Amino acid sequence: MTRSSKCDPLVEEVELVNCNPQYACVRFPKGKEEIASLRHLAPKEKNISDVYISEPIESILPPQDETQSHSTDPPGGETAPPxxxxxxxxNVLQYITDQQRVRTYNLRNREA
Structure with a gap:
């Protein structure tokens, strides 16, 4: 999107509608849709841990006791169900679901 005047904002928040590896269809707050190069898109400013880590790492990977052996067999000779x-x-299913949610993006000015 080209700015019509120097008073227009450099960055505008848009909603990602659809994308491929090179281009994205984005929707502006007023409802207008436009095709933009992915080079002109930037993730919405957030804390990077909020974007990439949706749940604590401890809940994904159980803590390992340092004295525990590194074998894949469960302790006590029990066999795990295949x-x-x-x-x-x-937990993996939840992580995949969180990654597929639609996030808002900022459209950078093409004049930069």
Whole structure:
């Protein structure tokens, strides 16, 4: 989007509608849709931990005791039930779901 005057904002918040590896269809707050190069898009300013880590790391990976052996067998000689080939652990499923949510993006001015 080209600014019509120098008073127009350099960065404008838009909603990502659809994208491919090179271009994105974005929607402005007033409803106008436009195709923009991904080079002109920037993630919305947030704390980077809010963007990439949706849940505490401790809940994804259980803490390992340093005295525990590094074998994959459960302690006490118990055998773990085999995972089904199509079964996805719950914490991984939640992580994938969080990554697929639509996030707002800022459209950078093309004159920069």
């Amino acid at each position: 995972e089904q080939p199509g079964e996805i652990p719950e």
